[in-house]
Amino acid sequence: MTHFGPLHAQHVAPSKSLNQYAFDLYGELKDANENVFLSPLSTYYALLSAYEGSKNKTKAAFEKVLYLKDSAVSNYDDLYKQETNADSLFGLKISNAIWVDKKFQVETAFKNVVSSKYSSDFKQTNFANTALAVTDINRWVSDKTNQRITDMVNPSDINSETKLMISNAVYFKGEWRTKFEKLRTAQSTFFTDNENQYKVDFMNITENLNYFENESFQFITKPYKDSDLSFCVLLPKTLYGLEAIENNLNAEFFNEILEQTVSTKVWLSIPKIKLETSYKLKSALTNMGLNAVFNNEADFSGILKNEPLTIEQVAHKTYIDINEDYTEAAAATTTNVYIRGLPSFKTFIVDHPFVFFIVDNKTKAMVFMGRYVKPQEGEKIDKAYFARNLERREIRDSGWNSGKEPLLLVADGNELKEVKIDDVDFDNIDSLRVYTKKEDIERYTNEDYYHGIGVIVITPKKNKKIKKK
Template structure:
């Protein structure tokens, strides 16, 4: 994994020089997108390895945003490890501004809502600089809780998350993860509900076979539509891409489908070294006959092992340095990182939600004349992206679970 990260790092340094005619804001967006894409790929790889037989859905943006808030209070090697593992710029001011730019884009959105919150142990105060950065750049507010009363504190945090995710994400914090030694809980919640620009006709949904990676099939509700979409043949990936846009937004779902029914593993391997922008740049507006299963996926995972595999180990140890967080001179370390996500794809559109919580504790335009076919009748990888290729959600579908 260290070698993989080094490869990406060198690659980015070459690509991100300011080009003639490129504004600083455009360059910053490009850099943020590329770094989030690398982090998304690394996360996807780890989650797939740990959960090889499960549908996976997660929000790279939620996880990176929540961890970036913790990074603002980190110092020295703890901060450097987070920068490397999360793919963040080391300049704290520049990093905070890049997240502010991304968050402010959707501050008034009616279909994508992103919220941050920091909970502090009763009797403790945040450092002014740390609190100011979270409030101004991350639109976060602080609330004092008695973590010693762990059931009440967990209920308060979970209630806030449920409210921000339209009740799709519940119980992200288990009371047992909180105690009188807990000092700070950082939370990010993200909720998306968008309708397709071109909706699938409900009457066109039929029960059709979906072929799983073992070659077996099952009958699933398969949606059907013929319309103009972004489409690309990807011979280097032995796959095909389809982009389904959402109404009244710059968001879309990008589906990458292996050409052969049993080749998802090979596709995943190739995607690790492929930038999503390389794929989206190849999309052409084409008449496409689409078959796409209705599906719902839920995913939950404690991410400590994932963060460690990505090189972020110090944050969990006694020598972690989060001295930029609290006014009180106490050592802090991360005791747990929880992530839950949900997605529902149907004829009308997509509803997706995710939440991430980090608990710190005291130490101890080409139109085709004939439509092409895009039949997603076997496992595929998908993303929900914006026009700048920010990865808000990512996942893979191995076996649809939807309403017949």
């Protein structure tokens, strides 16, 4: 059995309803061996906009799926502000629109509440002219996302009977408050599953981050520049333990993790992340309980009094690009090693499938969430090397916790000097090389370090000295 304690929340976050909806939607969209990236906040507001025009059983269905009965309406004030000010947050673009056919006269009250309360656009188009409707929607999305997201919908999403559609687009490119140094980027192995390993570029940094761990997982938050957003990673401690973690995720559990984090010095190593995803949410939302809005039972008389309406589709497209503006060839041949077992120092090596979030620090609203299981730009590793890579990983992880320290050598000019772990300045490392093969180790020492972790050769940054005790 997997254990996920101890976690004890002190209060319920205002965004509990949003975040619980987020985990429900994530559960419908995740696929065992595929990446996921979505914006719960953005889709939530798109559905809230439609909710404002719903009545009777349709309204009740929205309230159940969106957990609207679980929170007082006033709890969403800060979330409304997040949506309203989205364009002013660095790197973040959130755009929603309700599209209704031009031949209909929409209720004024609905138009007013959609634009003022939820910051969604109200747009009209001629759905009977499929090509024109597709052009209208795609142009609007492209304009809203600085041309980063195009082809939001295609002709198969629309037909002559379409009367109502929700479009939803998100673009995010976050600049870190503290950037990764490009010279510390290095290629390493990402272990997707038993059948797939990839060689990818890992970014590396040592900094104080909000951190939590228990026997099952590690969790960190890394803040973005000029915004209240932070990037969070939930990393299983076992190599392929993602499913066990996912099965326990819910809003209360996530809130408890956030409350338990403390500022800790962390060595973080994480792949560059670049994802673009596109979803049609009709099936997922139907499974969650919103089937009434997509069929003849739908009651949107708050939008049109005398014309039956159903939602044809909820389209959702996302794009994220997180990197450190590195030069690709800077440290391509460097092999990384990560130090474990130090009381004041944590290592966070994101080399296997994980869940990630982008969260509003003030409200705890889940702006984005996803799973990263398969690098999109990595080089697939031949199976002949799988066993060797797993052995190296095991040696690395057992490292200092095995009771056998490696031989640490630091370059000082043209010489290599032996140092202790406490003498290493981890903020002043240009490159690390770890040697575990006996023939390599014997180039540096005659002592038997082979059954420990081997020999580590550290090159400090240029013109800086070895840290002295």
